[in-house]
Amino acid sequence: METRKPIPAREKLAATLRFMATGETVKSIHLQFRHGEETVRRYIPEVCRAIREALRNDYLKVTMLMVSFVINCSRTNMNR
Numbered sequence: 001m002e003t004r005k006p007i008p009a010r011e012k013l014a015a016t017l018r019f020m021a022t023g024e025t026v027k028s029i030h031l032q033f034r035h036g037e038e039t040v041r042r043y044i045p046e047v048c049r050a051i052r053e054a055l056r057n058d059y060l061k062v063t064m065l066m067v068s069f070v071i072n073c074s075r076t077n078m079n080r
Contacts, residue, residue: 007035007039007043011033011035012043012046012047013047014033015029015032015033015035015044016043016044016048019044020048026040026041026044029044
């Protein structure tokens with residue numbers, strides 16, 4: 001049985017940034033990047049967490065209200 005190559009971090013980041021910047025659906029992202037739809041649903045939140053952790057101390061001084069808004073928007077878009 002042949003194993004699949006992992007999706008490079010660069011591609012996951014590109015897909016996640018497109019998702020965040022355009023508001024496109026997960027289905028659209030999965031078709032554009034040719035990644036499985038469930039795979040995209042799984043890695044977008046992972047990449048968002050990694051971005052937040054990498055930038056939070058220096059750049060992300062946001063209120064809990066803003067965090068709640070972003071999370072709710074993300075959940076809404078993930079279900080399309």
